[in-house]
Structure formats: structure tokens, C-alpha cells
Amino acid sequence: xxxxxxxxxxxxxxxxxxxxxxxxxxxxxxxxxxxxxxxxxxxxxxxxxxxxxxxxxxxxxxxxxxxxxxxxxxxxxxxxxxxxxxxxxxxxxxxxxxxxxxxxxxxxxxxxxxxxxxxxxxxxxxxxxxxxxxxxxxxxxxxxxxxxxxxxxxxxxxxxxxxxxxxxxxxxxxxxxxxxxxxxxxxxxxxxxxxxxxxxxxxxxxxxxxxxxxxxxxxxxxxxxxxxxxxxxxxxxxxxxxxxxxxxxxxxxxxxxxxxxxxxxxxxxxxxxxxxxxxxxxxxxxxxxxxxxxxxxxxxxxxxxxxxxxxxxxxxxxxxxxxxxxxxxxxxxxxxxxxxxxxxxxxxxxxxxxxxxxxxxxxxxxxxxxxxxxxxxxxxxxxxxxxxxxxxxxxxxxxxxxxxxxxxxxxxxxxxxxxxxxxxxxxxxxxx
Numbered sequence: 001x002x003x004x005x006x007x008x009x010x011x012x013x014x015x016x017x018x019x020x021x022x023x024x025x026x027x028x029x030x031x032x033x034x035x036x037x038x039x040x041x042x043x044x045x046x047x048x049x050x051x052x053x054x055x056x057x058x059x060x061x062x063x064x065x066x067x068x069x070x071x072x073x074x075x076x077x078x079x080x081x082x083x084x085x086x087x088x089x090x091x092x093x094x095x096x097x098x099x100x101x102x103x104x105x106x107x108x109x110x111x112x113x114x115x116x117x118x119x120x121x122x123x124x125x126x127x128x129x130x131x132x133x134x135x136x137x138x139x140x141x142x143x144x145x146x147x148x149x150x151x152x153x154x155x156x157x158x159x160x161x162x163x164x165x166x167x168x169x170x171x172x173x174x175x176x177x178x179x180x181x182x183x184x185x186x187x188x189x190x191x192x193x194x195x196x197x198x199x200x201x202x203x204x205x206x207x208x209x210x211x212x213x214x215x216x217x218x219x220x221x222x223x224x225x226x227x228x229x230x231x232x233x234x235x236x237x238x239x240x241x242x243x244x245x246x247x248x249x250x251x252x253x254x255x256x257x258x259x260x261x262x263x264x265x266x267x268x269x270x271x272x273x274x275x276x277x278x279x280x281x282x283x284x285x286x287x288x289x290x291x292x293x294x295x296x297x298x299x300x301x302x303x304x305x306x307x308x309x310x311x312x313x314x315x316x317x318x319x320x321x322x323x324x325x326x327x328x329x330x331x332x333x334x335x336x337x338x339x340x341x342x343x344x345x346x347x348x349x350x351x352x353x354x355x356x357x358x359x360x361x362x363x364x365x366x367x368x369x370x371x372x373x374x375x376x377x378x379x380x381x382x383x384x385x386x387x388x389x390x391x392x393x394x395x396x397x398x399x400x401x402x403x404x405x406x407x408x409x410x411x412x413x414x415x416x417x418x419x420x421x422x423x424x425x426x427x428x429x430x431x432x
Contacts, residue, residue: 001096003173004050007166008066011048014162015062019119021159022110022134023048024127025056038220043352044123044163046261051095053086055103057130059113067098071109074102107133111141115150121159160357167351168358169372174262174351175406178374181218181259182404182415185266188212188255189419193429198247198272202227206241209255218257222264222354226254229272233398234382236344245272250280252398256354263354265376266416267402274430276423279393283381284423286318290379291401291421294346298375298405298412303366304347311346311379312338318381324390340387347376350404369407374415378402 015021026042041052049058049068056072075088092100101109114120114137122131141152170178188209195208206227213221228238229245233252245251249272256264269284271277276284290311297307316338319325325337332338349356351374361367369375380400383390401421406413420426 001050003171004048005066005096006171008048008060008068010166011060011163012062012064012066014166015121016119017062018117019062019121020113020117020153021060021062022120022122023058023060023159024123024130025049025051025058026054027127028054040220041261042123042126043261043357044159044167047167047352048163049095051087057103057106057127058097059110061113061117064098068096069099069101069113070095070097071101071103071106074104106130107137110134111137114138114141114153115145117153118151119155119157120153121157121162123160124158164357165359167356168349169370170351170374170406171372175372175374177260177262178264178351178404179415181222181257181262181264182266183418184213184216184218184259185209185256185264186416186418187216188257189253189266189268190429192253193268193270193420193426194432196245196251196270196272196430198245200245200272202229202232202241202243202245202251205245205251205253206255209253213257216257218259220258222256222258226252226267228252228398231385231396231398233269233400234384234396235398236382247273248277250276250397250399252400254400254402261352263350263352263356264416265350265354265378265402265404266419267378267380267400268419268421268426269399269401270426270430275427277393279391280397280399281423282322283383283394283397284399286315286322287379287381287399287401288421288423289318290314290346291377291403294377294379295403295405295412295414298369298377298407300371300407300409301368303368304360304375305366307375307377308346312342315342315379315381322394324394341381341383342379343382344378344380346379347405350374350376371407371409373407375405375407376402377405 023045025045028036031037059069070092073086089100191212192208206225224239227241229251230249232238252269254267256266294307294310297310349358382398383394385395404415420429
């Protein structure tokens with residue numbers, strides 16, 4: 001509760017006086033028939049409130065020092081018999097709320113919060129039904145207060161800019177949780193390297209990850225796992241995971257767990273039979289070099305764009321060395337000659353969301369790394385089977401190596417360093 005209170009205080013400190021933040025929670029979603037997808041709370045709501053039930057709204061006022069009012073599902077013994085226990089508005093103090101109301105009362109009660117507020121902040125297009133209720137109340141109040149000494153908000157803003165900048169810098173508690181998520185995912189990658197074998201299906205290898213996640217307390221994946229053997233490794237967001245893993249192929253696995261609401265994101269590429277071929281080694285060493293050199297740039301005062309430039313430089317030079325690209329490196333980079341083989345950026349912020357919130361700069365200027373930021377570093381090279389002027393031995397090789405990196409006051413801290421990534425260490429682990 002103290003952690004969430006400090007987060008709300010930080011948000012309030014960024015809000016102008018006489019303003020109001022309305023934070024919508026997530027609702028359940030139908031998968032098919034009357035079966036619902038597993039519920040996942042809106043990350044902003046979870047970040048500020050720490051409440052993990054569907055169909056809830058929190059209101060934070062700029063003059064309340066981080067206190068909040070919550071609207072949530074009322075107690076209902078009949079529904080709780082089927083769906084599980086609800087906290088209920090009367091128990092809202094358990095999570096630090098000042099007041100609690102049934103969610104059905106939102107449309108009636110919201111008008112009391114709007115009076116004499118100059119600005120409203122909320123997440124636009126997240127809950128259209130409740131957003132319409134807010135706008136309807138504003139319109140109605142303007143009519144009824146036009147000749148009184150009250151005023152109604154004229155400004156409605158997205159809360160994203162304020163809140164997501166706060167979320168970008170992780171607290172000590174957040175970093176502790178993310179490190180735990182990374183350790184669980186690291187153990188899963190090690191388990192997979194030990195258990196993979198030819199003629200295993202991709203989904204069977206995926207099961208090794210899920211088993212390790214759950215065994216160590218992480219019920220959910222942070223994103224759909226990518227387990228791509230052979231040519232499937234060249235599909236960036238491949239998630240069918242249905243083909244056989246063949247002797248002599250590489251398998252690219254991009255998988256990470258979600259632990260206590262926080263993501264991890266690791267990619268390793270390794271040989272199905274435990275031994276890299278000469279061609280596989282040649283490509284792998286380029287990607288590994290890019291990974292290592294890029295991580296060195298994740299330092300206070302440098303920018304994500306400098307990291308990206310390093311990835312492009314190392315990969316382009318590697319492709320020249322393989323004689324896949326011909327020419328002068330700076331000219332090749334300027335012409336984007338690498339894009340047929342490396343077509344994504346080298347990293348993204350990570351936190352509650354695997355592709356976490358927070359800008360990368362504004363007005364054409366890149367922001368600088370600051371302590372508490374966490375970014376992935378994930379260079380890759382992909383030789384699709386239809387590429388021309390690529391020697392046959394490289395076709396259908398897809399390699400990505402991804403680590404999660406914390407910006408500190410000094411050198412970057414690799415949160416996923418326990419997973420082997422050199423050829424020597426991978427082959428040694430797999431032979432054991």
C-alpha cells in the first residue's frame with residue numbers, strides 16, 4: 001500500500017491544482033461462447049491502486065495527497081459462488097481507499113467530483129461506456145451550473161503523458177520484482193536448452209517454459225511465446241509453435257514470464273541437436289557481438305538512438321564480412337542495405353508491460369538514459385529462404401539474442417545474465 005501511495009503522490013505532484021484523475025480498470029473479455037479470457041488488470045490501474053478485480057474505477061484528486069475513491073463490484077454471494085470473492089466497496093480501506101462505491105453508482109456520483117475542477121485526466125478510448133458517462137455529466141452540469149458560483153471542467157486531457165513518464169523510472173521495489181521475473185525466465189531458458197531434442201514439436205518445447213514459469217510462481221507469460229525452429233525463426237512474431245524441430249536447425253525462443261504484474265523478455269537461439277554448424281556460428285557471432293556492444297551503450301547520458309546506431313554498425317560490418325553486403329560501410333548504412341536482414345529496432349522499454357510505456361524523446365530529440373529505466377537489447381539477423389544473393393548455407397537461419405538491461409549510475413546491469421549466450425557456453429550446457 002505504501003508503494004502505491006507514493007506512486008499516487010508522484011502523480012498528484014504533476015497534476016495542476018483543481019484537477020481530477022479518473023483511472024479506469026479493465027473489464028473481462030469473452031473468448032468464445034460464455035468463456036472469458038483470463039483477466040488482466042489495466043497496468044495503469046494496477047500501478048496506482050494495486051487492485052486486481054475487473055470493472056473498477058479510481059478517482060484521484062489533486063488536493064488529496066494521494067488518497068483515492070474507488071468504484072468497484074459490490075458484494076454478491078450468488079456471483080461470488082461462481083466467480084470468487086469480491087472485496088466490495090465497504091472493504092475498500094483494505095487497499096487504502098478513502099471512500100468506496102458500487103460501480104453502478106459511478107454515473108450518479110461522478111458529477112460530485114467534477115464540480116469546481118478545472119481539468120480532468122483520464123485514459124481515452126479505454127472504457128468508452130464510462131468515458132461517455134463522464135462527458136455526459138460534464139454537459140449536463142454546464143447547463144445546471146451556468147448561473148451559479150460553481151464551475152465545471154473545460155479541459156479534458158489524456159493522463160498518459162503524466163503517468164507514463166512516472167512509470168518509466170522504476171522504483172527499488174519494482175526493480176526487485178522485475179529481477180525476480182527475469183530470474184524465473186532465465187531458469188526456463190536454461191531448462192529448455194537442456195531438454196530440447198530433434199523431432200520435438202515447438203509447442204512441446206514451449207511447455208518446458210510454461211512449466212518452469214508456474215513452478216516458480218509466475219502464473220502467466222508476459223506475451224505469447226515465440227518458439228520458431230528453422231525457417232520459422234525468420235518470422236519476427238511467429239507464435240503458431242506447431243512444427244517439428246529438426247536435427248541441424250536452430251530454434252529461436254522469445255519467452256518471458258509475468259511475475260506480480262511485471263514482465264521479463266528474453267530471447268535465445270540455440271541448435272536443436274546441441275551443436276552449431278559453421279554457417280550458424282558465423283551469423284550467431286555477429287548477433288552476439290551486436291548484443292554485447294549495444295549493452296555497453298545503455299548508460300546514463302547516452303540515448304536509445306546511439307544504441308540503435310551501434311546495432312546497425314555491427315550488423316552491417318558483419319554482413320560485409322560474410323560477403324552478403326558489398327561496399328563502404330557508411331554508405332551501406334545510409335542506404336539501409338541491412339534492412340532486408342535486420343528490420344526491427346534493437347530494444348524497447350520494459351516494466352509492467354513487455355513493451356512498456358514512456359516516450360523515447362520529443363520534438364525530434366532523443367531522450368537520455370536515466371537510472372531506473374529498463375530496456376531490452378535484442379539485435380537479430382534473419383535470412384529468409386526467398387532472399388537473393390545470399391549463399392545457400394545461410395538461408396532459413398534466424399538469430400536473435402535478447403537481454404533485459406537496467407540503467408544505473410554506472411555500468412549497465414544485465415538482469416538476464418544467467419542465461420548462456422556464447423556458443424561455447426550454450427554447447428557446454430546442452431551437452432550436459
